[in-house]
Amino acid sequence: MAILVDRALEDEDEDDTGRSWRGRVSARQRRETAVGWAFMLPDAIGLMIFVVLPIIVALAVAFFSIDGFGQARFVGLDNFVRMGSDPLLVNSLAVTLIYAGCYVPLVFVAGLALALLVQRPFPGIGIVRTLFFLPNVMSLVVIAILWQFMLTDKTGFVPRGLSTVGLGDISWLGNPTYALAAIIMISVWFQAGYQMLLFLGGLGDIPNEYHDAAKLDGAGWWQRLFWITLPLLKPTSFFIAVTSIIGAVTGMQAFDLVFVLTKGGPANSTMTMPFYIYQQAFSYNDYGYAAALTTLLVGVLVLAVGVTFAATKGARFHAE
Amino acid sequence: MLSDIATPGPAARGRTRRERDGSHEYGRRWGWRAGVGYALAAITALPILWLLITALKPASETFSMSLGPWTLDNFSYVLTRIPMPRYLLNSAIVSIAVTFIALVFHSMAAYALARLRFRGSALMFNLIVATLMVSLPVILVPLFLIVRAMGLIDNLWGIIVPGIFNAFGIFLLRQNFLGIPRELEEAATIDGCGYWGRYWHVVLPLGRPILVSLGILFFLANWNAFMWPKTILSTQELWMVQQGLASMQGQYGSDWNYITAAAMIIALPTMIMFFFGQRALVNSIKTSGLK
Numbered sequence: 001m002a003i004l005v006d007r008a009l010e011d012e013d014e015d016d017t018g019r020s021w022r023g024r025v026s027a028r029q030r031r032e033t034a035v036g037w038a039f040m041l042p043d044a045i046g047l048m049i050f051v052v053l054p055i056i057v058a059l060a061v062a063f064f065s066i067d068g069f070g071q072a073r074f075v076g077l078d079n080f081v082r083m084g085s086d087p088l089l090v091n092s093l094a095v096t097l098i099y100a101g102c103y104v105p106l107v108f109v110a111g112l113a114l115a116l117l118v119q120r121p122f123p124g125i126g127i128v129r130t131l132f133f134l135p136n137v138m139s140l141v142v143i144a145i146l147w148q149f150m151l152t153d154k155t156g157f158v159p160r161g162l163s164t165v166g167l168g169d170i171s172w173l174g175n176p177t178y179a180l181a182a183i184i185m186i187s188v189w190f191q192a193g194y195q196m197l198l199f200l201g202g203l204g205d206i207p208n209e210y211h212d213a214a215k216l217d218g219a220g221w222w223q224r225l226f227w228i229t230l231p232l233l234k235p236t237s238f239f240i241a242v243t244s245i246i247g248a249v250t251g252m253q254a255f256d257l258v259f260v261l262t263k264g265g266p267a268n269s270t271m272t273m274p275f276y277i278y279q280q281a282f283s284y285n286d287y288g289y290a291a292a293l294t295t296l297l298v299g300v301l302v303l304a305v306g307v308t309f310a311a312t313k314g315a316r317f318h319a320e
Numbered sequence: 321m322l323s324d325i326a327t328p329g330p331a332a333r334g335r336t337r338r339e340r341d342g343s344h345e346y347g348r349r350w351g352w353r354a355g356v357g358y359a360l361a362a363i364t365a366l367p368i369l370w371l372l373i374t375a376l377k378p379a380s381e382t383f384s385m386s387l388g389p390w391t392l393d394n395f396s397y398v399l400t401r402i403p404m405p406r407y408l409l410n411s412a413i414v415s416i417a418v419t420f421i422a423l424v425f426h427s428m429a430a431y432a433l434a435r436l437r438f439r440g441s442a443l444m445f446n447l448i449v450a451t452l453m454v455s456l457p458v459i460l461v462p463l464f465l466i467v468r469a470m471g472l473i474d475n476l477w478g479i480i481v482p483g484i485f486n487a488f489g490i491f492l493l494r495q496n497f498l499g500i501p502r503e504l505e506e507a508a509t510i511d512g513c514g515y516w517g518r519y520w521h522v523v524l525p526l527g528r529p530i531l532v533s534l535g536i537l538f539f540l541a542n543w544n545a546f547m548w549p550k551t552i553l554s555t556q557e558l559w560m561v562q563q564g565l566a567s568m569q570g571q572y573g574s575d576w577n578y579i580t581a582a583a584m585i586i587a588l589p590t591m592i593m594f595f596f597g598q599r600a601l602v603n604s605i606k607t608s609g610l611k
Contacts, residue, residue, distance in 0.1 A: 029437070035515045036438030043429035044444060046485035050463065051451050057462035066465075114360070122354035130598070131361040134368065137594040137601075138587045139544030141562040145569075145583045146371050149576055155383040157370055189364070197605050250455045256546050260566055274457040281461045282551060290461045298458055305453075 061291035072288075079292035089293065091268050092276040093300070095180065099272055100248035100304065102184045107244055108237070110188055111195025116225075118196070119203050133193035140190070140253055144260035147186050148173065176269035179262055183270055186261075187253050195240055202236030203229070234312070241308050249301045250274060273297045375581040382576045394581035404582060406557060407564035414476055414560060415542040418483040419535050425484060427531065430493030431519045435505070445494070451487040456547055464551055478552050479560070483542055489534055492604065496530040497523055533604030536597040540590055561586045 037044075062079055064072045083089055118129050135143060150157045151172040159168045172182045206229065214224050230237075247253055254272040258264060264271035264279070277297065281290035374382055376390040398404050432438070433445050456463075463482060464473075472478030504526070505518045513521060524531070546562040553559055559567070565586055568579050594601065 032436050032515075033438035033440075036432045036436035036441060039428045039432035039436065039515075039519070040441075040444060042425040043485060043490060046425070046481075047447070047451065047487065049466070050482040050485045051454060051459065051487065052447070054459035054462035054466060055454065057465060058459060061462060061465065117353055117357055117360070120350070120353070122350040122357065124354070125357070128357040128361040130595075131365045133602075134365060134591070134594070137540060137590045138368075139546065139562050139590070141544075141546050141566050142583045142587045145565060145579060146367055148569075149374065149580060150367050150370065152383070152576075157367075157385075160385065193364070194605065197602060246453055246455065250458050252456065252547055255457055259546075259550075260569065277457070278460065278547075278551075281464070287461050287465065294458060294461060 058291050058294055061288055062295050064288045066287040067285060075288065079289045082289060083292065083296065088268065088271070088276065092271040092273050093296075095269070095271055096249060096254065096273040096297075096300070098180060099184060099187075099254065100245060102181075103187050103248045104241065104244045106184065106188045107191050107195055108240060110192040111240065112199050112233075112237075114192055114196040115199035115203055116229075119200060129196075132196055135190045136194045140256035141260055143186065143190050144257050147182070148261055151182060173262055174266055176267045179266060179270050183257055183261060186257060187248075190253070191244070191247070195244070198236060198240055199233070202233045206232045238308070238312055241312075242305055245304050245308060246301065249304060250297060273300075371580050372584055374576065375584045377577065379575065379577045382580075394577045395585065398578055398582045398585060402564070402568070402578075402582075403556065403559075404561075404564065404585065407559050407561045408585075410476060410558060411543055411561040414479050414483070415539045417480050418542045419538040421480075422484045422486060422489060422538055423531055423535055426486070426489040426493050426534075427524060427527065428519065429490050430497050431523050433490070433494045434497035434500075435518075435523070436515070448487045448490050448494075452491060454487075460547070460551065467552060473552050474554050474558065475552075476558060479542075479545075479549055482548070483545075486538075489538065492534060493527065493530060497527060500526050529600065530604065532597070533600040536593055536601050537604055540593065543590060 061072075063074060063076060065075045065078070066072045114132055118125055118132070138146075151159070153159060153171045153174060154168065158172065159170065162168050162170065170178060172178050210228050210232070211224055214228055219227065251274075255274040255278060258270050258272055258275045259278075262270045264275050273293070274297070277290045277293045280286045280293060373387060375394055376392070377384075377386070377388065378391050378393065381389070429444075433441055433448075467473060467478050467482060470478075472481065500523060504522050508518050508522050544562060545560070546566065549560040549563050550566070553563065565579075565582050568582055572578050
């Protein structure tokens with residue numbers, strides 16, 4: 001995201017018309033302002049009502065108790081105080097942190113490994129790349145249905161396959177120890193091809209001359225990976241890390257997969273924050289508490305992205 | 321296939337030229353890369369293939385490891401005995417409406433942001449960038465309250481209208497329109513085109529590739545959407561495909577032959593769109609934010 005923001009700001013600097021507004025405003029400029037807003041208007045209104053207003057309402061609703069009929073009552077900080085004595089919240093916060101903490105590094109490494117594997121051509125490479133990406137065009141519901149079928153206890157494809165090595169009795173989705181691991185692996189399988197495409201874009205921008213020069217100096221594959229490829233990939237890596245964190249913490253994948261596969265169980269072991277918030281809002285009609293939980297979740301997200309940003313200095317240190 | 325698109329940039333082009341000279345077509349030691357690639361691609365695709373095979377087998381064979389015999393009974397059951405055609409129609413209406421309206425609105429906004437100098441444009445652009453990170457689960461509860469207040473709950477308009485507005489689309493188009501040479505617009509001005517004429521006759525035709533890419537992305541996102549339709553649609557006649565599929569879990573709990581057939585029917589349009597629109601789709605993903 002920082003890459004986006006910075007580039008946007010540079011664009012603003014380039015055409016420094018902003019200052020002229022403070023001076024004499026010509027008729028042409030007035031006309032252009034009117035036309036500009038006319039072009040912007042449908043999206044400006046829509047974004048205000050359906051994106052900006054919800055953010056404001058979310059913050060406001062967190063201080064109210066709202067029942068199923070829409071009757072609101074101001075309760076101050078009650079919804080936040082209640083968080084302190086909610087063991088399910090602690091649980092789902094932990095689930096989300098474990099999910100993100102495992103998913104983000106795994107999908108990062110998987111995506112990068114796939115990209116390095118298919119970066120240079122071999123016979124049939126187009127089909128191989130296409131197949132890697134294929135899961136990503138299907139919906140999360142289809143993906144979840146697919147894996148629920150594949151993982152069916154004892155008779156499913158995976159337990160049957162694993163029974164040949166004596167692991168056929170594992171209940172992947174029915175055992176609290178394995179259910180979250182299964183959802184993490186399914187998420188990685190779903191998203192790795194997408195990250196591969198982003199990495200391929202980044203790899204394509206690294207000039208071959210760097211690798212050629214390093215080879216002349218006798219650098220091996222691993223040395224070139226760590227001293228040339230990875231440092232030059234930093235902007236791409238940062239983008240992928242941040243978008244994967246957002247996907248894991250507040251993305252659809254943390255809801256759709258859980259909803260179809262486990263409904264948060266067994267024993268709440270897959271109760272991610274988005275799923276818990278959905279339950280509070282739409283199973284118990286407790287919109288106020290759900291809104292308060294959402295602000296907490298956004299806080300977690302901002303913290304995680306902030307830590308990533310600080311740890312990588314916004315992916316800029318390669319340029320120093 | 322993805323072969324010709326996925327290795328762009330000057331570096332890649334340089335290598336291709338060298339390869340055409342003939343010395344080593346695939347580089348040295350391509351054998352093991354190909355081997356690992358085939359194996360991983362097979363592992364990735366196997367579950368999807370198994371889903372298709374299961375959908376084609378009679379119920380008695382659902383959990384056997386056999387590859388046949390094949391029948392289309394499951395598909396005909398899903399298309400006739402459950403309201404699948406209705407779900408497909410609802411999803412098609414919503415996806416096409418959102419895609420079309422969003423492309424018109426976003427291209428207009430992007431044109432204004434990329435080309436017109438007007439008071440408030442920087443503010444709008446910053447607002448759009450700031451909302452790029454906002455995903456549906458974050459605004460789900462307030463959005464539900466707002467849409468309910470508008471009386472659009474249990475109504476397809478409640479899916480379509482909020483679905484249109486998407487900061488990512490505006491951002492991507494704006495970045496793309498910045499690359500359109502100003503000279504072309506100046507030429508159009510000399511020919512007597514106003515703002516609307518330049519948008520309609522210059523920017524839209526030149527922006528066609530990115531509009532197609534974005535159109536595919538929008539269609540897929542709406543076709544695959546589950547959380548929002550699930551949240552606001554309760555009347556079964558209005559359900560969309562993902563909701564319909566998820567609901568089969570309870571009703572047809574162990575009839576996996578029907579569920580897998582329904583899953584394949586629902587996935588088919590997305591796969592067709594992917595295979596035919598691959599180049600466009602891949603380009604839009606790769607340009608999302610990085611270029």
